[in-house]
Amino acid sequence: MTTRNPPRPALAAKQFELIAKALADPRRMALLEAIAAKDECPCVQLRQQFPVSKATISHHLKELSRAGLVEARREGQFLNCEIRRETLEAYTAELLRRAGGR
Amino acid sequence: MTTRNPPRPALAAKQFELIAKALADPRRMALLEAIAAKDECPCVQLRQQFPVSKATISHHLKELSRAGLVEARREGQFLNCEIRRETLEAYTAELLRRAGGR
DNA sequence: TAAAAGGTTCGATGGTTGTCTAACTGACGT
DNA sequence: ACGTCAGTTAGACAACCATCGAACCTTTTA
Numbered sequence: 001m002t003t004r005n006p007p008r009p010a011l012a013a014k015q016f017e018l019i020a021k022a023l024a025d026p027r028r029m030a031l032l033e034a035i036a037a038k039d040e041c042p043c044v045q046l047r048q049q050f051p052v053s054k055a056t057i058s059h060h061l062k063e064l065s066r067a068g069l070v071e072a073r074r075e076g077q078f079l080n081c082e083i084r085r086e087t088l089e090a091y092t093a094e095l096l097r098r099a100g101g102r
Numbered sequence: 103m104t105t106r107n108p109p110r111p112a113l114a115a116k117q118f119e120l121i122a123k124a125l126a127d128p129r130r131m132a133l134l135e136a137i138a139a140k141d142e143c144p145c146v147q148l149r150q151q152f153p154v155s156k157a158t159i160s161h162h163l164k165e166l167s168r169a170g171l172v173e174a175r176r177e178g179q180f181l182n183c184e185i186r187r188e189t190l191e192a193y194t195a196e197l198l199r200r201a202g203g204r
Numbered sequence: 205t206a207a208a209a210g211g212t213t214c215g216a217t218g219g220t221t222g223t224c225t226a227a228c229t230g231a232c233g234t
Numbered sequence: 235a236c237g238t239c240a241g242t243t244a245g246a247c248a249a250c251c252a253t254c255g256a257a258c259c260t261t262t263t264a
Contacts, residue, residue: 017128023197024126025222026119036201044240056223058242077231077240088202092194095125099138100190127252146210158253160212179210179261 011094015068019091022067027052028060035070036083043072043079113196117170121193124169129154130162137172138185145174145181 011019023029027050034049035041046057061081064070068087073080113121125131129152136151137143148159163183166172170189175182 017131020122020126020131021221024122027222029122029200032201036203047240052222053224054241055225055243059222062242074230074241079241083201085202088198092197092202095194096190098131098135099185100187100194101138129252149210154252155254156211157213157255161252164212176211176260181211 011090016091016094018063018067019069019087022063022069023091025060027056028063031057031060032064032069032083035064035081036085039082041081043081046081113192118193118196120165120169121171121189124165124171125193127162129158130165133159133162134166134171134185137166137183138187141184143183145183148183 023032031046031050034046043057043061047054050057061070061072061079065072069084071082071084073082125134133148133152136148145159145163149156152159163172163174163181167174171186173184173186175184
């Protein structure tokens, strides 16, 4: 009973905050959109689309990962990013629950 | 054709950004939750619930208003705040459309 | 009119953060 | 082993922002 098994696990307060902050920066949001547009997005391709340094890209990807919005897997020397839609959906659900609820 | 008439008007890019930033600050999010919990929330009551100065409350309410998340009406010397759920729903819809789509 | 109370505006300040360059690590091919 | 390319890390800098106290405006009440 301590751990129920809901279809969508509730968002911890801390993660809710991380997600909100991750989504707040326009560039990071644009990166997320680019990642969402593909099933597997190689990081090197992001660098071609966005006029920012690789350090900045790396930083943003780290924040998106911390928030659970993106999963990044190293494959050889490349980094493949994939969006985690479950997290996004959990966030919107929690947002509506907190402030939209009835 | 230039202006369609969807049941929920699309969020302008600028407003989308304003909303995301408004939601990113934990205190502001908490204020929004408190406002959402009532149909009409007198500002003076927020000052009792939150340990921040009235200047800060005023600032946050302005940001929430700018984002369209809250409507504030002066009534006499009081300020009544009401949440605008349509905006919140438009935001979550746009968020899912941009990054959760299919 | 004066005082009190609710909100706003103004500076100032300290902390956060997006961005860069540079140096580093790790993987691949020759 | 070497050079190259992908990404990370560290440090620095500038811009932004949450917060405050103080001064101000407005409404109500005495």
